[in-house]
Amino acid sequence: MTRVCLVEDDDSSLPLDLYGYDTARRALATYDLTEPWDNTVVLDTVSLGAAVSLLNDLNWYLARLTSDAFVQDPSVSRHEWLSRPLAREIRDGNVSPDDPINRLKVYGVENGRLVDPTNVLRGSGGDGDYERSEYDDTVVVRVTQDEFF
Known part of the structure; x- marks a missing residue:
């Protein structure tokens, strides 16, 4: 499952707000x-x-x-997660899912919420842990070069 x-x-x-719109609901x-x-x-x-299509349908x-x-x-x-533009690039075949992605957006998890997204440049394309000791946990999102800069 994606x-x-x-x-x-x-x-x-x-x-709640999404369900307030009939089309989104x-x-x-x-x-x-x-x-x-x-x-x-x-x-x-x-x-x-299907994930990219749903996001496109909900774009507004x-x-x-x-x-x-x-x-x-x-x-x-x-x-790790993929940004919406990177997911679209992979779906369209413009980027291989096996290509190393070293540009990341890392969210901290604080009091059960995703907070403080920070761009991080990884030295290699492999999976890794990102120490952000001020937070309970982190969520790593791979991003495109355009999103990083």
Whole structure:
């Protein structure tokens, strides 16, 4: 299963605000939404393509209600997420899922919320741990070169 994570904007309350829009509610009707972090909504899709398509369908709402959206596909990494643009690039075949990605956005987890996204440059393309001792945990999102700069 490919997972989609939506991070709420400071001024919104997901999923309540998403369900306030009829079109968004219909697009999400077939998915079970969970909230692994207090300021997120996560759902499972059948593939990377389905995840990117869903994000495209929800684009108008995401632009107004979320600060970020990313995807986790087990065929790429079981521990790291992909930014929406990187997921689209992989889906379209412009980037190989096996290509090393060394540009990351690392979120801290504090009091059950994703906070303080920070760009980190990894020395190699492999999986790694990112010590941010001020936080309980971290969430690593691989990003494109354009997103990093």
